[in-house]
Amino acid sequence: MKGHQVTIKDIARILHISPSTVSRALKDHPDINPQTKNNVQELAKKMNYKPNKVALSLLQQESKIIGVIIPEIIHHFFSTVISGIEKVANDAGYHIIICQSNESYLKEVENVQALLSSNIDGFIISMAKTTTRFEHFKNIEEIGVPIVFFDRACEEVKADKVIVDDYNGAYSATMHLIENKCRNLVHFAGPQNLTIGVERKRGFLSALKEKNHIIHDYTIQYCDTFEHAQNLIPELLLMHPEIDGIFTVNDATAVGAMIALKRLNKQIPSDIALAGFTNSFISYMTDPELTTVDQKAYEMGQNAAQLLLKRMQSYDDFDPVTTVLNTELIIRKSSVRK
Amino acid sequence: MKGHQVTIKDIARILHISPSTVSRALKDHPDINPQTKNNVQELAKKMNYKPNKVALSLLQQESKIIGVIIPEIIHHFFSTVISGIEKVANDAGYHIIICQSNESYLKEVENVQALLSSNIDGFIISMAKTTTRFEHFKNIEEIGVPIVFFDRACEEVKADKVIVDDYNGAYSATMHLIENKCRNLVHFAGPQNLTIGVERKRGFLSALKEKNHIIHDYTIQYCDTFEHAQNLIPELLLMHPEIDGIFTVNDATAVGAMIALKRLNKQIPSDIALAGFTNSFISYMTDPELTTVDQKAYEMGQNAAQLLLKRMQSYDDFDPVTTVLNTELIIRKSSVRK
DNA sequence: CGGTTTGTTGCAAACGTTTGAAACAATACT
DNA sequence: AGTATTGTTTCAAACGTTTGCAACAAACCG
Numbered sequence: 001m002k003g004h005q006v007t008i009k010d011i012a013r014i015l016h017i018s019p020s021t022v023s024r025a026l027k028d029h030p031d032i033n034p035q036t037k038n039n040v041q042e043l044a045k046k047m048n049y050k051p052n053k054v055a056l057s058l059l060q061q062e063s064k065i066i067g068v069i070i071p072e073i074i075h076h077f078f079s080t081v082i083s084g085i086e087k088v089a090n091d092a093g094y095h096i097i098i099c100q101s102n103e104s105y106l107k108e109v110e111n112v113q114a115l116l117s118s119n120i121d122g123f124i125i126s127m128a129k130t131t132t133r134f135e136h137f138k139n140i141e142e143i144g145v146p147i148v149f150f151d152r153a154c155e156e157v158k159a160d161k162v163i164v165d166d167y168n169g170a171y172s173a174t175m176h177l178i179e180n181k182c183r184n185l186v187h188f189a190g191p192q193n194l195t196i197g198v199e200r201k202r203g204f205l206s207a208l209k210e211k212n213h214i215i216h217d218y219t220i221q222y223c224d225t226f227e228h229a230q231n232l233i234p235e236l237l238l239m240h241p242e243i244d245g246i247f248t249v250n251d252a253t254a255v256g257a258m259i260a261l262k263r264l265n266k267q268i269p270s271d272i273a274l275a276g277f278t279n280s281f282i283s284y285m286t287d288p289e290l291t292t293v294d295q296k297a298y299e300m301g302q303n304a305a306q307l308l309l310k311r312m313q314s315y316d317d318f319d320p321v322t323t324v325l326n327t328e329l330i331i332r333k334s335s336v337r338k
Numbered sequence: 339m340k341g342h343q344v345t346i347k348d349i350a351r352i353l354h355i356s357p358s359t360v361s362r363a364l365k366d367h368p369d370i371n372p373q374t375k376n377n378v379q380e381l382a383k384k385m386n387y388k389p390n391k392v393a394l395s396l397l398q399q400e401s402k403i404i405g406v407i408i409p410e411i412i413h414h415f416f417s418t419v420i421s422g423i424e425k426v427a428n429d430a431g432y433h434i435i436i437c438q439s440n441e442s443y444l445k446e447v448e449n450v451q452a453l454l455s456s457n458i459d460g461f462i463i464s465m466a467k468t469t470t471r472f473e474h475f476k477n478i479e480e481i482g483v484p485i486v487f488f489d490r491a492c493e494e495v496k497a498d499k500v501i502v503d504d505y506n507g508a509y510s511a512t513m514h515l516i517e518n519k520c521r522n523l524v525h526f527a528g529p530q531n532l533t534i535g536v537e538r539k540r541g542f543l544s545a546l547k548e549k550n551h552i553i554h555d556y557t558i559q560y561c562d563t564f565e566h567a568q569n570l571i572p573e574l575l576l577m578h579p580e581i582d583g584i585f586t587v588n589d590a591t592a593v594g595a596m597i598a599l600k601r602l603n604k605q606i607p608s609d610i611a612l613a614g615f616t617n618s619f620i621s622y623m624t625d626p627e628l629t630t631v632d633q634k635a636y637e638m639g640q641n642a643a644q645l646l647l648k649r650m651q652s653y654d655d656f657d658p659v660t661t662v663l664n665t666e667l668i669i670r671k672s673s674v675r676k
Numbered sequence: 677c678g679g680t681t682t683g684t685t686g687c688a689a690a691c692g693t694t695t696g697a698a699a700c701a702a703t704a705c706t
Numbered sequence: 707a708g709t710a711t712t713g714t715t716t717c718a719a720a721c722g723t724t725t726g727c728a729a730c731a732a733a734c735c736g
Contacts, residue, residue, distance in 0.1 A: 036684080097403075118392060357692085358693090370713095374714085
């Protein structure tokens with residue numbers, strides 16, 4: 001039932017010449033008779049010939065495909081990064097193949113294997129939350145396929161990285177909350193096996209210490225999802241009604257908190273001020289609009305792709321590069337008190 | 339600088355046997371000496387041999403890859419559909435390669451060409467808004483690669499489709515607004531070259547007619563983005579302050595309208611009731627929460643992938659199937675009046 | 677006229693894998 | 707002993723493409 005794409009062989013058969021002649025004619029090789037060249041090129045056009053990438057990939061050991069492994073595509077942050085990657089990759093003649101780990105270590109390993117056996121030219125990866133072993137990345141390294149990590153990087157592997165300055169982003173968001181008279185701040189933190197979880201917490205605590213705020217046992221809450229925040233807020237405020245500001249590790253968590261707070265009839269920002277991290281598009285759709293730290297998702301994707309291209313095109317092994325993007329505090333109504 | 343994956347040839351060389359023996363040993367072929375079989379299998383495991391998919395793809399003329407072409411991955415609807423596709427595809431041993439058209443006809447054509455020459459086994463496509471010519475789809479059809487369209491289907495091509503019952507979804511959302519005492523409803527409609535644009539408008543108008551509402555020249559507004567809605571609302575309300583309800587072709591447009599309405603100090607739903615279409619996750623993050631029509635994104639992805647798998651695995655050409663998913667009206671606060 | 681150059685084309689190998697057919701040795705049967 | 711059978715292995719072709727080298731004819735040079 002399935003036909004097939006036109007091949008060089010088809011053209012050769014029709015014109016009674018050899019495939020090699022067709023191949024050369026198509027690339028304007030000087031050895032070929034102009035007449036023959038013309039015939040071939042015309043027929044190729046008429047038959048809508050397109051070179052078979054699989055054959056090329058096998059022959060030249062490069063696929064012009066970049067493998068991208070991310071936790072979940074439905075997160076606006078990740079899909080924005082992908083857009084950035086795709087833009088740069090496409091402009092350089094590459095395509096991307098996207099795999100989701102769904103935050104599962106096993107799925108991540110599977111994805112790596114599958115991409116490796118598809119002759120992928122390079123990897124762009126953001127680790128799953130549950131990944132604590134790194135053999136699969138080491139495996140890529142041994143084979144010699146370049147990797148660029150973004151956002152959630154693996155420190156154990158020698159690879160290029162693009163991250164944002166999580167520490168300073170968190171620090172300035174916290175400072176901003178303090179300047180807006182928050183006296184009992186809480187941080188909803190991410191998992192501590194990810195650098196972003198560690199760094200954002202560190203930035204938060206740094207600001208508190210600098211301003212001589214007391215750090216209570218409840219100051220750090222491990223909570224990084226929309227749902228968890230909704231559940232956590234009521235019990236947390238019941239125990240600690242003095243809380244007057246929350247800085248969350250990401251926007252979805254902040255929005256979850258906002259909804260839960262409204263249900264408790266808390267006024268934002270007057271009762272409790274809120275700041276998130278990411279600047280995803282929900283942040284300007286909430287009421288009040290959410291103060292957040294812009295994570296430069298699109299730029300991050302572009303940078304990652306550029307780094308990877310550079311690495312793939314260079315012959316000598318230059319040292320791993322870590323690009324740190326500056327974050328930007330986006331001040332909106334959820335945190336500004338009169 | 340680049341090493342390479344372990345191949346059958348490597349194993350053959352080390353064990354001083356031929357590649358064909360290695361190949362058969364790995365698949366437990368009865369012809370092979372158990373001793374040899376063992377040696378091969380052990381070495382393969384030790385060296386972490388993984389079959390080269392590119393070579394297989396070339397030989398067997400199937401890549402186990404499904405090409406997915408969508409307008410923009412950053413839209414929650416599309417990334418959710420992709421998750422549904424990926425789940426079903428992965429379970430069946432397929433991988434997906436995602437391309438974005440960015441709503442551009444040219445980019446869509448390019449994507450089709452690129453995927454075709456990568457020996458893709460099947461396509462899952464949602465058309466770009468600007469696509470009005472269909473040669474590229476016809477081309478796929480001729481070559482015999484199956485296509486499944488979802489959400490935005492191409493009527494000119496004989497292919498399977500998965501759509502939602504846009505007409506009834508729009509009809510019931512509109513009826514709901516009428517029941518909540520809207521007397522001057524407006525529809526923010528999508529482009530009319532897409533079936534969804536046509537059908538949602540048709541469902542809206544149907545409900546109005548059934549209830550004998552007057553259809554004014556301003557009743558249908560062509561507006562389907564967040565930004566456009568924000569700009570349109572002020573001028574529209576200035577001209578027609580009697581408007582008391584809006585049904586939008588998608589959620590982002592509804593949220594844009596909501597923000598603009600709040601800026602004008604309009605109360606939602608008491609002054610103006612709002613309903614969207616999609617049930618994207620922003621719809622329960624707004625204040626008030628947005629009434630919307632659930633478009634069954636994840637199910638749509640699953641259905642599309644299942645249809646495609648069935649088509650790829652069948653030898654005879656059964657007639658094109660169109661799966662229509664039922665929508666579900668999700669009633670939230672943006673439309674319910676006391 | 678013998679030899680070189682030039683223009684044009686085809687052959688064959690390569691990429692990694694599968695698979696029908698051929699090859700070969702060892703064993704079994706008549 | 708001669709033939710058939712069995713067990714095991716290798717060969718060769720195929721998928722579509724590229725490319726160094728060989729092949730061949732025609733034209734040129736001395």
